[in-house]
C-alpha cells in the first residue's frame with residue numbers, strides 16, 4: 001500500500017525519517033519528498049511548512065503525483081480541552097477552519113459555500129488507532145481539531161474557538177489537509193501530541209515541548225503503519 005505521512009514542521013517528521021533509516025529524496029513544488037519501503041508498504045514522507053496553504057500543496061502532490069492510497073498527518077497541537085496535557089495524543093474525529101469568516105453574507109463561522117464546516121476523518125483509521133492505543137497502553141483522545149493560520153497564544157482566542165466549534169485542540173494545517181484528501185477521495189487521519197495550551201505560555205511551552213511531543217505522535221503513527229492492511 002502507498003502510504004503518505006506528512007507533518008508541517010521539519011521537527012514533526014524527523015523522528016519518522018530516523019526510524020525508517022534509508023530513503024530517496026525527490027524535490028517538487030517547494031517540498032522534499034522522502035520515499036522508502038517500510039515493512040510491506042511504500043511510504044512517501046514530507047513536511048509541508050507551516051499553515052493551510054503550504055499543507056494543502058503537499059497533501060495535493062501526495063494524492064495526485066505520488067498516488068497515496070491513505071494519508072496520515074503527524075504533529076503537535078495546542079490543547080483546548082482541560083483533559084489534554086502536554087504530551088497527550090489526540091486524533092481528530094473532524095476538522096474545521098476557525099479563521100474562515102464570511103459571516104457578513106449570513107454564513108456561519110468556518111463555512112464556505114459548497115464546502116462543509118467539519119471534515120470527518122476516516123472511520124477505519126480511527127478504529128485502527130484505538131486498537132493501537134489499547135495495545136500500547138496509551139490514552140488516546142478523540143475530538144475536534146480547529147485549524148487556522150494563527151499561532152494561538154491567548155486565552156480569549158482559544159475560548160472563542162472552543163465555544164464556536166466545540167474544538168478540543170488547535171493547530172495550523174489539519175483542516176486544509178482534510179479538505180484536500182476529502183476532495184481527492186483519499187482516506188486520511190490526523191494525529192497530534194499536545195505541545196502547549198494555546199494560552200499566554202504557549203510560545204515558551206511550544207519551544208520546550210515541540211521535539212518530545214513530535215516524537216510521541218511519530219512513534220504512534222509508525223505503529224499504525226505497521227498494522228495497516230494491504
Ligand code: 4EH
Pocket residue numbers: 008009049050051076077078150151152153170171172173195196197198199202206
Ligand atoms: O505548524 C504550526 C506550528 C506553530 S507556528 C502549527 N503547529 C505548530 C501546531 C501548534 C499550534 N498551532 C496554533 C502547536 N501549538 C499551536 C498553537 N497555535 N498554540 C511556528 C512555531 N515555531 C516556529 C515558527 N512557527
